[in-house]
Amino acid sequence: MLSVIGMAINSELKKQLQSRLSDRVRFDEPMSAHTTFRVGGPADAFVTAIDETEMIFLIKWINDNGLPFFIIGGGTNLLVRDRGIRGIVISLAKNLARxxxxxxxxxxxxxxxxxxxxxxxxxxxxxxxxxxxxxxxxxxxxxxxxxxxxxxxxxxxxxxxxxxxxxxxxxxxxxxxxxxxxxxxxxxxxxxxxxxxxxxxxxxxxxxxxxxxxxxxxxxxxxxxxxxxxQPIGFASAGCFFRNPDDRESAGKLIDLAGAKGLRVGDAEVSEKHANFIVNRGKASADDIIRLMRIVQETVFQKFNVMLEPEVKIVGD
Ligand SMILES: Cc1cc2nc3c(=O)[nH]c(=O)nc-3n(C[C@H](O)[C@H](O)[C@H](O)COP(=O)(O)OP(=O)(O)OC[C@H]3O[C@@H](n4cnc5c(N)ncnc54)[C@H](O)[C@@H]3O)c2cc1C
Missing domain, CATH: 3.30.465.10 (Uridine Diphospho-n-acetylenolpyruvylglucosamine Reductase; domain 3)
Incomplete structure (x- = not known):
């Protein structure tokens, strides 16, 4: 994650961003709209950079003002927590695409x-x-x-x-x-x-x-x-949730053998089709997914003495 402990965006800084980027900056933007897991609370500011010059300007401006920032691509490997992301989220997707x-x-x-x-x-x-x-x-x-x-x-x-x-x-x-x-x-x-x-x-x-x-x-x-x-097609997910513990062992196989397929917390579910996918069946929160992640870790640990680590990047508050 590209964030540093930094200042909050005050109204003066918000005005500066708005005058430079007009409708390409949105405040309190729900991250659930930008992640394939379809969860995540609001980013203080969500900015779409249009080209390289603008990207350089933004990074310098953020650095000069001591703000935290986070770069998002397709949001396909992210689990953003429910209280969202403090600072500025910069999206490159679609624009810087040559x-x-x-x-x-x-x-x-x-x-x-x-x-x-x-x-x-x-x-x-x-x-x-x-x-x-x-x-x-x-x-x-x-x-x-x-x-x-x-x-x-x-x-x-x-x-x-x-x-x-x-x-x-x-x-x-x-x-x-x-x-x-x-x-x-x-x-x-x-x-x-x-x-x-x-x-x-x-x-x-x-x-x-x-x-x-x-x-x-x-x-x-x-x-x-x-x-x-x-793979489970048609359900919101971030792909394989856990890293394989090593070259020979797949996390999915361990989860399957530990009997964790189909486990649920709210609308978060360990996929029946691919045990290393946690899917959001509709209304899961990030908290539901994190609680399910811990249950899977514990279940696999009890059975195989292996602690699975997430491959998905868990970010935000
Ligand atoms: C259905 C499904 C299937 C998947 N299958 C696979 C698979 O087979 N193999 C695999 O490896 N992954 C897989 N994934 C996970 C994911 O698609 C990959 O990790 C993907 O490469 C992430 O790209 P992204 O643009 O969505 O990155 P994001 O999820 O937006 O970001 C991921 C990380 O990269 C950083 N980042 C993004 N862009 C930049 C940038 N320009 N500069 C610096 N940092 C940046 C972010 O800050 C974050 O830390 C799958 C995901 C899904 C939903």
């Missing part, structure tokens, strides 16, 4: 681009390496930050470099060697470079290989079908 070719086998995508759109662009252009990501919802920025993965593929395997905005508003290019991708996470390779979670990912450059669009499309269809069969 995707273009780079040389023979490279692609560049702005952080707000939809990940699925990027995968389909790669297929059309006969570029292989991103099919694993088809069906993972959200933005390119969120996928890079989370090192999103499936079918043994992950974003870190196909990244050539990224551009970021530092907290002081400086834009910096980082090559792959300066980055450390690990299981569902990204950090700087060198500790002296600081904490990547206080920077904004602006753009990602991908290094792919050539393959015919027809064979890529056939492979993509197989993967998408397998995903549809194994």
């Amino acid at each position: 995707i273009s070719r780079q040389g023979l086998t490279g692609l560049s995508a702005m952080a707000g681009a939809n990940l699925g759109t990027l995968c389909r662009f790669a297929i059309r252009n006969g570029l292989s390496g991103l099919n694993f990501a088809l069906g993972i919802p959200g933005t390119v920025g969120g996928a890079v930050r989370m090192n999103a993965g499936a079918w043994k593929g992950s974003i870190g395997n196909v990244i050539d470099g990224i551009r970021i905005i530092q907290p002081d508003g400086k834009v910096e290019s980082m090559e792959k060697g300066a980055l450390k991708f690990s299981y569902r996470s990204l950090s700087f390779a060198s500790e002296s470079s600081g904490d990547l979670s206080s920077s904004v990912i602006l753009e990602a450059i991908f290094s792919l290989s050539q393959q015919s669009p027809e064979s890529l499309k056939a492979e993509a269809d197989t993967m998408l079908n397998a995903r549809k069969k194994s």
